[in-house]
Amino acid sequence: MHKATKLVDRRFGTPKKTERRPSFLGGWIAAAILVVLVFAGCDNTFSVFQTIAEEKKQVGEDLFKNTTVRAMADDGSNYYALLSQVVWRAKSGNSWNVLAVNGSSDYFAAGLAGDGTNVYVAKADDNNVLDDIYTTGDSGATWTAMNAKAAIGSGAFVDWLRYVGSTLFVAVHNSAYKYSLYYYNGSSFVSAGTEVSGLATPLVDIVYDGSSLYWLISDSKVYKGSPGSIAADTTASNPNYDEYLLGIASDGAGRIIVSRRDGYVYSYASGAWMSTKIKSSTKLGPVFFLSLPTSSQRILITKGISPFGYMEYDESSSALKENGSSFVTTSSSIYYTTIRSKEVQAFWQPATEYDATKKTLFILLASGSTDSYALYRNDYTISSGSWSGWTAE
Amino acid sequence: MSKKLFAVVVVVACIGALTVGAQQNTGNSSEVVRKKGDQSITILAGGVIPLFVLDSTGAIISPSNMYPGASFDVQYRYMLGNHIGVGGSISGAFVTTIGGGTLFFAPIGATAAWIGGGDPLEYEAFTELGMNIMRLYGNGLIEPYAKLGAGMSRYVTSAWGIGVKVAWCFFPEFHFGSYSNLNCYANFLQFSIGASYHF
Numbered sequence: 001m002h003k004a005t006k007l008v009d010r011r012f013g014t015p016k017k018t019e020r021r022p023s024f025l026g027g028w029i030a031a032a033i034l035v036v037l038v039f040a041g042c043d044n045t046f047s048v049f050q051t052i053a054e055e056k057k058q059v060g061e062d063l064f065k066n067t068t069v070r071a072m073a074d075d076g077s078n079y080y081a082l083l084s085q086v087v088w089r090a091k092s093g094n095s096w097n098v099l100a101v102n103g104s105s106d107y108f109a110a111g112l113a114g115d116g117t118n119v120y121v122a123k124a125d126d127n128n129v130l131d132d133i134y135t136t137g138d139s140g141a142t143w144t145a146m147n148a149k150a151a152i153g154s155g156a157f158v159d160w161l162r163y164v165g166s167t168l169f170v171a172v173h174n175s176a177y178k179y180s181l182y183y184y185n186g187s188s189f190v191s192a193g194t195e196v197s198g199l200a201t202p203l204v205d206i207v208y209d210g211s212s213l214y215w216l217i218s219d220s221k222v223y224k225g226s227p228g229s230i231a232a233d234t235t236a237s238n239p240n241y242d243e244y245l246l247g248i249a250s251d252g253a254g255r256i257i258v259s260r261r262d263g264y265v266y267s268y269a270s271g272a273w274m275s276t277k278i279k280s281s282t283k284l285g286p287v288f289f290l291s292l293p294t295s296s297q298r299i300l301i302t303k304g305i306s307p308f309g310y311m312e313y314d315e316s317s318s319a320l321k322e323n324g325s326s327f328v329t330t331s332s333s334i335y336y337t338t339i340r341s342k343e344v345q346a347f348w349q350p351a352t353e354y355d356a357t358k359k360t361l362f363i364l365l366a367s368g369s370t371d372s373y374a375l376y377r378n379d380y381t382i383s384s385g386s387w388s389g390w391t392a393e
Numbered sequence: 394m395s396k397k398l399f400a401v402v403v404v405v406a407c408i409g410a411l412t413v414g415a416q417q418n419t420g421n422s423s424e425v426v427r428k429k430g431d432q433s434i435t436i437l438a439g440g441v442i443p444l445f446v447l448d449s450t451g452a453i454i455s456p457s458n459m460y461p462g463a464s465f466d467v468q469y470r471y472m473l474g475n476h477i478g479v480g481g482s483i484s485g486a487f488v489t490t491i492g493g494g495t496l497f498f499a500p501i502g503a504t505a506a507w508i509g510g511g512d513p514l515e516y517e518a519f520t521e522l523g524m525n526i527m528r529l530y531g532n533g534l535i536e537p538y539a540k541l542g543a544g545m546s547r548y549v550t551s552a553w554g555i556g557v558k559v560a561w562c563f564f565p566e567f568h569f570g571s572y573s574n575l576n577c578y579a580n581f582l583q584f585s586i587g588a589s590y591h592f
Contacts, residue, residue, distance in 0.1 A: 044568050046532045047575035048496065049446045053454045055492030307531060336530040337492030372493055 045325065054333035060373040060392030061096045063087060069364040069374045071160070073114025074350040078139050081364075081375060081393075082112035086121055088140070089393075091354035096393065102134050102143040111161025113168060116351025120168055122148070122161045130156045133170065133189075151189040152182055165208030167227050179203050181216065183227040192216075193230035196223055204245060205286070210252035215268075217245045217258060237273045239266035246304060247286035259284040259301060265313070278313055278320060285310075288347035292359055293385045296328050302344035308368070309340040329361070329378055330389040338376050338390040342368035357382055363390065427475050427508065432592050437466040437558060439585025441486050441498075444561075449576040457579075459496065462488030464583055468504065478506045482521055486583070498564070499526040500538050515554065516545045525564055539563045546589060554589045 063083070071082040080088045086099040086109045098105050101121050110130065111122030119140070123131040133148040148170065149156070156172040159179070163169075168184040169192060179199040181192040191197050201218040208214050214230060216223040220242045222233040239245060239258045247259040256268040263282040266275045278284065278301055285302035290312070298321075299313040312321040312328065321327055324335030343366040350360055359380040367374060376390040443459035464486035470478045486498040502523020510516045525538035540563070546556025562581040568574075 042534050043532055044570070044572050045575075046534070047568065047572075047577060048527050048529050048532070048534055048566055049454065049457075049577035049579050050448070050575055051529060052458045052490045052492075052494070052496065053446065053456075055458045055490055055494070057491045058493065333492065337490070337494055340530065 051333045051336065054331055055337055056334060056389070056391075058338060058373065058376075058392040060375070063096060064373040064375045064393055066367050067374050068345065068366045070345055071112040072346075072348040072350075072362055072364060073112050073119050073163075074352065075114060075117055075119055075137075075139055076352055079350065079362075080112060080114065080119055082109055085109050086112055091350075099140055101140070102145065107131075110158035111170065113161040113163040114351070115163045115166075115168075120146075120161060120163060122158045122170060124158050128157045129154075130158050130172065133161070146184065146189070148182075148189050159203060160205070162206050164206055165214060167208075167214070169206055169214075169227075171203040171206075173202070179218065181206070181230065185227070190228065192227055193223070193225060195231040201243070205248050207248050207250035207256065208252075209250050209254050209256060211254055215248060215250065215256050217248045219243050219245050221245070222248075222258060235268070235271070235273055237275070238268075239264070239273065239275070246284055247302070249287045249289050249299075251289045251291070255289075257287050257289070257299065259287045261304060265299070265301065276313075276318075279311070285344055286346050290329070290347075290361075292380045292387075293328065295385070298328060300329075300347055304343070307340050308343040308366075309335065310344050310363075329387045334389040338372065338392070339363060339365070342366055342372070342374070361387075362393075427472050429472055429474050431472040433470045433589050434592075435466070435468040435470070435587050435589040437464075437468070437585035437587030439464050439558075439583065439587075441488055441562070442582045442584075443488055444580040444582055446580070447578040449574050454577070456491075458491040460489045460491070462486060462496075464498075464585060466585060466587070470504070470506065472508075476508055478504075478508055480504045480506075482523070488581075494530055497526075497528045499528075500524070500540075500562075500564075501526070502538065502540070513547045513549075514545065515548070515556075516543070518543045519558075519560075521560075527564070527566070534566055536564065536566045538565070540583070542583070552591050554591065555587070556589065557584070557586050559584045 067083050069081050073080045078088050078090055080086055087096045088099045089096045101107055101123060107123050109121055110124035110128055113120045118135050118137045120133055120135045122133045125131055130149050133146045134143045135146060136143050152172060155174060159171040159173060161170050170182050173179045179202050181196040181203055182189045183192045199218055201220045204217045204219055206214055206216040213224050216230055221240050222238050223230050224233045225231050239260055244260045245258055246261055249257050258266045261283040263277055263279045264275050265278050266273050283304035285304040288300040290298045290300050300310050301313055302310045324330060324332030345364040345366060348362045361378045363376050365374040373392040375393040377393055378390050379388040441462045441464045443457050446454040446457045448454050464484060466482060466484040468480060468482040470480035472478045482502050482504050484500045488496050500523055502521045504519055504521045506517045506519035508515060508517045519542055521540035523538060525536050527534045540560045542558055542560025544556055544558035546554040548554045560583045562583050564579040566577050568576055
């Protein structure tokens with residue numbers, strides 16, 4: 001330090017050596033206690049650098065950044081995904097492109113469904129008002145208008161389009177926010193049931209139990225029945241609760257599960273409902289039966305609160321797997337870098353596999369707060385009985 | 394705070410410190426004599442380069458899957474004599490990962506340094522020991538760390554100096570019991586420029 005500065009320092013004085021020094025013993029003890037508490041609060045099972053070492057660089061299509069994938073469908077040769085438009089890629093390829101519907105690439109798509117052979121697209125105007133539903137059986141080469149607007153009426157806002165079992169359903173609402181479900185009877189769209197017409201609560205999803213019944217949920221009630229006569233489920237202890245129902249899934253063999261915003265999953269089998277608390281006070285989302293590998297079947301349960309992503313519930317041990325730890329679908333590092341920060345819209349599996357040695361699972365995501373991708377694929381190799389982990393589309 | 398905003402703050406702080414230092418340059422080149430009781434505060438900004446990571450067996454984890462990041466340091470020093478100084482340091486740093494994640498560091502430690510030279514150029518060798526708070530994907534760890542480095546600075550006024558520092562950073566993580574196989578020993582190179590205020 002310069003001499004001039006030293007003079008100033010001396011003029012204003014420095015602490016006197018005769019001043020009593022404070023005891024630092026208490027401080028050291030407090031610091032030691034703090035360090036012990038801090039160590040105790042750390043997750044001994046989480047490794048920062050090994051998690052990073054297991055990461056994989058995700059390179060996907062830019063069109064899946066900052067967007068939401070709302071539905072998927074397939075036919076024999078292509079995958080289709082619903083953004084604001086429908087995009088597609090060949091099952092044998094990698095490149096996604098906008099699908100021209102009925103000769104136009106300038107449209108808004110409000111719904112997408114498929115049965116493995118035919119693809120259905122609900123076109124709407126800029127206000128989401130139904131224009132018509134179109135179908136193609138030759139991967140988009142030719143389209144047929146299904147006259148949905150004439151049957152359902154003008155001014156219908158499309159909520160979703162589903163093909164389950166052997167029936168095409170479309171959920172709509174009107175300007176008064178009355179929600180209705182229609183199905184295609186082979187020649188026209190007609191009401192799916194008087195009890196599912198003009199509802200005050202939004203319709204969430206519909207599944208088929210694999211044998212006879214279609215199961216529908218609004219955000220408050222469970223409905224079941226055949227197309228045209230779907231009515232409220234009156235089974236005791238069903239999951240009905242105003243604005244609590246968030247997802248429904250079927251194992252295709254008679255079992256139905258419904259997720260709720262209070263952390264419960266309800267399961268229907270053999271004529272009775274049972275409930276399981278998955279995670280206390282945790283808003284859930286869509287659910288999905290994961291039957292592979294058969295030795296470790298699990299239910300995939302998405303989370304409706306941040307951090308989003310999904311959990312795996314092992315019914316055999318009633319164990320909940322979170323944050324990628326002990327997942328059968330992926331490693332924790334891939335989970336962290338792909339799914340964790342985004343709200344899951346749905347899981348989806350194609351009707352027909354391109355590669356007979358594999359089973360494919362897609363996860364459809366909301367746009368979220370990052371610029372990562374909204375669609376990832378996970379391949380299950382049958383011979384090895386293992387999942388590849390999520391890879392960006 | 395976003396990474397971009399953090400980087401902007403670091404750059405602005407560094408430029409501000411250097412500007413203030415330059416404006417106060419008196420041109421005084423008289424020899425500096427350090428003595429016991431002298432103190433200084435240094436603000437540094439720079440980068441962090443991942444070097445290599447060893448696993449619990451000592452094998453290198455390759456690739457480390459980390460990209461270079463940025464760092465920001467505030468250091469305090471108290472001179473015990475003409476050449477020996479002790480003090481403390483608090484830092485913030487981040488590196489990004491190949492999967493698009495961000496690993497944050499916040500080392501807080503005690504420092505010891507040997508300082509040589511005089512006015513205008515001063516050089517030093519230093520070591521630093523402390524606790525390192527790491528955070529990745531919402532998971533946090535607190536682990537010990539060590540730094541070893543060297544630096545050089547130049548007085549631009551009687552009170553202000555600007556300089557550069559380079560340090561090797563050893564960031565281990567320890568796990569206990571059946572998870573001891575998760576132990577890792579990460580090594581980084583930190584380089585920074587900054588300004589010191591002596592009082």
